[in-house]
Amino acid sequence: MGQGGGYGGPLEAAGVCQWRIPRSYREDMRVEGLIFADDALIEQIKKDQGPEQVVNVATLPGIQKASLAMPDIHWGYGFCIGGVAATDPEQGGVISPGGVGYDINCGVRLLRSNLEWTDVKERVRPLVDRLFHDIPTGMGQRGRFVFDKPELVRLMEQGASFVVKKGFGTERDVEFAEAGGRLDGADPGRVSDRAIARGADQCGTLGSGNHFLEVQVVDRVLDPAAAEVMGLHEGQVTVLIHSGSRGLGYQVCDDYLKVFKNAPKKYGFSLPDWQLACAPVRSPEGQDYLGAMRAAANYAWCNRQLLTHQAREVFAAVLGKPWESLGMDLVYDVAHNIAKFEEHDVGGGVRKEVCVHRKGATRAFPPGHPEIPAAYQEVGQPVIIPGSMGTASWVLAGQPGSMIHSFGTSCHGAGRMMSRTAAVRLAEGRRIDRELDAIGIIARARGHKGLAEEQPAAYKDVDLVVDVVDKVGISKKVARLRPVGVIKG
DNA sequence: ATGTTC
Numbered sequence: 287m288g289q290g291g292g293y294g295g296p297l298e299a300a301g302v303c304q305w306r307i308p309r310s311y312r313e314d315m316r317v318e319g320l321i322f323a324d325d326a327l328i329e330q331i332k333k334d335q336g337p338e339q340v341v342n343v344a345t346l347p348g349i350q351k352a353s354l355a356m357p358d359i360h361w362g363y364g365f366c367i368g369g370v371a372a373t374d375p376e377q378g379g380v381i382s383p384g385g386v387g388y389d390i391n392c393g394v395r396l397l398r399s400n401l402e403w404t405d406v407k408e409r410v411r412p413l414v415d416r417l418f419h420d421i422p423t424g425m426g427q428r429g430r431f432v433f434d435k436p437e438l439v440r441l442m443e444q445g446a447s448f449v450v451k452k453g454f455g456t457e458r459d460v461e462f463a464e465a466g467g468r469l470d471g472a473d474p475g476r477v478s479d480r481a482i483a484r485g486a487d488q489c490g491t492l493g494s495g496n497h498f499l500e501v502q503v504v505d506r507v508l509d510p511a512a513a514e515v516m517g518l519h520e521g522q523v524t525v526l527i528h529s530g531s532r533g534l535g536y537q538v539c540d541d542y543l544k545v546f547k548n549a550p551k552k553y554g555f556s557l558p559d560w561q562l563a564c565a566p567v568r569s570p571e572g573q574d575y576l577g578a579m580r581a582a583a584n585y586a587w588c589n590r591q592l593l594t595h596q597a598r599e600v601f602a603a604v605l606g607k608p609w610e611s612l613g614m615d616l617v618y619d620v621a622h623n624i625a626k627f628e629e630h631d632v633g634g635g636v637r638k639e640v641c642v643h644r645k646g647a648t649r650a651f652p653p654g655h656p657e658i659p660a661a662y663q664e665v666g667q668p669v670i671i672p673g674s675m676g677t678a679s680w681v682l683a684g685q686p687g688s689m690i691h692s693f694g695t696s697c698h699g700a701g702r703m704m705s706r707t708a709a710v711r712l713a714e715g716r717r718i719d720r721e722l723d724a725i726g727i728i729a730r731a732r733g734h735k736g737l738a739e740e741q742p743a744a745y746k747d748v749d750l751v752v753d754v755v756d757k758v759g760i761s762k763k764v765a766r767l768r769p770v771g772v773i774k775g
Numbered sequence: 776a777t778g779t780t781c
Binding site: 362363387388389390392425426484493494495496497530531532533535536537539540623 | 776
């Protein structure tokens with residue numbers, strides 16, 4: 287199940303930046319595959335097993351319309367990263383932990399400020415140093431917020447508002463998070479004691495891998511009207527936080543992959559890859575996972591909220607002003623590893639409630655959608671796309687094309703194009719932190735390996751990825767953000 | 776992504 291070898295199957299040009307894998311490719315496909323990419327990106331995409339995974343997902347019971355992949359597609363556990371799949375519970379549709387990802391509700395949130403880059407330029411090093419000192423980063427790190435089991439149960443039921451009520455944020459933070467920072471139907475009773483134990487002291491910690499907290503400057507505004515609504519302007523300082531549900535979510539995923547092992551035999555279907563382990567939405571196993579996944583998702587929103595609180599505290603301490611007077615409001619918070627029930631057109635004008643798996647993919651609801659905050663009704667949902675370390679990030683706005691093409695979904699990042707081991711090999715004898723420093727980015731990390739794995743050369747060009755979703759009409763460019771400081775695991 | 780193999 288490795289990443290070795292490329293994809294040798296068909297890819298038919300199917301419109302602007304779309305590539306179809308027809309059902310004729312493999313007889314077990316229930317729907318076609320569809321990948322969003324331009325001519326250059328599709329060549330890169332073919333180099334790993336991502337497209338074959340799109341085909342594998344197309345065999346899942348109850349899948350609707352097409353197995354989709356965004357331009358940042360690359361190989362992942364079972365499902366590709368950048369994958370989107372909607373299943374119909376009425377037709378035996380399944381829920382799959384591999385379609386959500388190990389890091390349940392991994393996501394990003396963007397904070398704006400009223401600080402201008404020209405005013406804080408000289409303070410960036412102390413700012414980044416203090417962020418790195420105060421915010422726990424790296425694998426297995428514990429934080430200053432420790433919750434006992436009864437508190438964690440309430441935290442997982444209530445989501446972001448639980449920690450806001452404790453004084454670590456505002457009601458406005460809750461309003462500007464996807465789903466209000468809380469999925470309904472969370473069932474902490476379906477989260478193992480082991481997962482809960484792992485989560486006890488990790489809420490408010492960054493983690494490792496591609497997780498980061500970045501200080502940025504708005505580099506370019508491409509849609510002035512939308513940027514104004516989002517409170518963004520050129521030269522402004524922003525903060526981007528990328529993290530998920532830490533060890534708790536990992537354990538939930540691991541626990542249910544084991545539970546689902548026997549589901550194909552029990553419910554009478556077969557899978558081309560055991561990593562696609564899944565169970566019908568309407569089965570006890572499926573419902574148990576959904577309850578646990580939602581609980582872990584709510585934990586992740588609390589995690590990003592506590593990280594927000596700590597970032598605000600650091601800015602206040604270093605700049606000597608309360609964070610409120612620094613205008614550090616939440617622009618928006620998006621989940622990019624999650625499964626949600628939403629109503630969509632599944633073809634021929636038929637609307638159904640489907641289970642949308644987004645694994646390394648971001649919801650991108652268009653203007654007028656009832657599930658986005660009143661403030662963004664006119665411009666569409668902010669879609670926040672973190673670039674790789676040392677490269678730009680993007681703010682997009684959801685567009686009507688997302689509802690037509692991709693179950694209301696856009697890309698989630700640059701997308702890895704080199705394995706972690708290959709990236710480490712490439713970094714031998716180099717100091718990535720010094721290379722970043724030379725281009726004006728202060729990077730603090732616990733070790734060189736993490737920096738090596740996340741070096742810019744290991745990722746696709748985020749600008750090209752964003753071009754694709756913009757061209758297809760899934761989401762449009764609003765602003766480009768460039769990093770000036772980053773802390774990592 | 777992950778107390779990187781309970």
